[in-house]
Amino acid sequence: MATVMVNGLPGPMATAVALEVVKRNLQLAPMSLCGPSRSGTVNVESVVVQLCPPNEHDKAMEDARAKYTDLVVVDCTQPHVCTDNTRLYAKHKVDFVMVATGGDVAEMQRLVKDAGLRAVIAPNMCKAIVALQSMLQHMGEKYPNALSGFKLNLTESHQATKKDTSGTARAMVGNFNKLGVPFSVEDIKQIRDEEQSKALGVPETALNGHAFHTYDLQNESVQLQFQHNVVGRHSYAQGTVDAVLFLMKQTPGVYNMINVLESGMIS
């Protein structure tokens, strides 16, 4: 049975993953790499997890590696540290699932290959969204210009604290271009205003944590619309633990969430 070390506690994504690890009856490692402003312990259900600030990172990874045979790290840290963390995972030969985004993915891939590790590196852990993305990618490749003549409106709503444009929405734009729909990333309509988010159907309780996307395509007589609306972090945590279970059955290499979906090893 896997022992999962969730780095980034007590952040909200790391907390959601740690809870899912316990819920799925995997073993949660009692240590977590954290940032410089943290210390002490946090409780995840009945597990007391020691928070390890940067000066203890190397030692924590060494201890975890020595203690747990089937160790897998889930990295829910920050864009500016996740690439350095990967160097530590490579040094100590620990397989990992990278949930944090914004790192140097090419460098991570190189580190994984050189160390002969197994890793899932994916920009979105929500299986339903990954499936939809893959589906639109397939459509664009298989049916070039199938939607020529359509006009796209792309609206995304997130919690007001999210400053940049949705990466998921940005990644979709290229697929629509292949389908013959002119559109650029700058045309994405961002909503970060609570009233506008509510008008789009975001529940009051999710104003501080949601990811709503609507792709509306119209020509003079046909409307096609796709929506993926996520509330909270549970669906990402589920997909992350699926990725851990998937990873334990693989040979060394870098995988993504499409590989996890294709395996059918999903909860």
Added chain:
Amino acid sequence: MATVMVNGLPGPMATAVALEVVKRNLQLAPMSLCGPSRSGTVNVESVVVQLCPPNEHDKAMEDARAKYTDLVVVDCTQPHVCTDNTRLYAKHKVDFVMVATGGDVAEMQRLVKDAGLRAVIAPNMCKAIVALQSMLQHMGEKYPNALSGFKLNLTESHQATKKDTSGTARAMVGNFNKLGVPFSVEDIKQIRDEEQSKALGVPETALNGHAFHTYDLQNESVQLQFQHNVVGRHSYAQGTVDAVLFLMKQTPGVYNMINVLESGMIS
């Protein structure tokens, strides 16, 4: 340049196709197979088309075959006659696009093959919808159970004169089953009431001719929604003429709209 004989004039679908033929600068044949209650001529833009009732069908096909080298029939007739019509097309060696639904497709395919013809036989001529169907089929095959745990609500609205459940909606159900979503054709919610249709967003002017479909998938934290909403018949007519142009470049055989889309030969 193709000469296109549109059978089923002056019905609304045949009329839409005949207008599209003229608009796309193809030649419209000046005769059309029609039902027993019709006679005389109809004007399609500047073309005067002779309506040929059943006792003249054989002669009309013979004349058309003799007169036009690149003849293609588009059959927009009725479920109870389109299979017999196919026998006539086979007898006179005329390639065709079958827009009418409800015929004996297996028998049509046999007739096409035995006569060495080319035909497009497809239940839905709207390219955008065919692309979406193909995409969901691909998703079901490639990612089995990717949407397990989701609950589906499928709502379709059509003009009140349509008595049966949407064939397009029915065809989609199997794809969702493959994705791990339990659902049966009986669970489809049919709307044939004008007020309810309007509440779904159908414009007043389209109450007597529309096809709106919403597939709403939800679990506790994720909503995925697909819609395809068609007003009038123009999009079907466009796809039909695309199918004619596609067909003229093919070797003998039976094709469908997915083949047309894959060819990229679309307007």
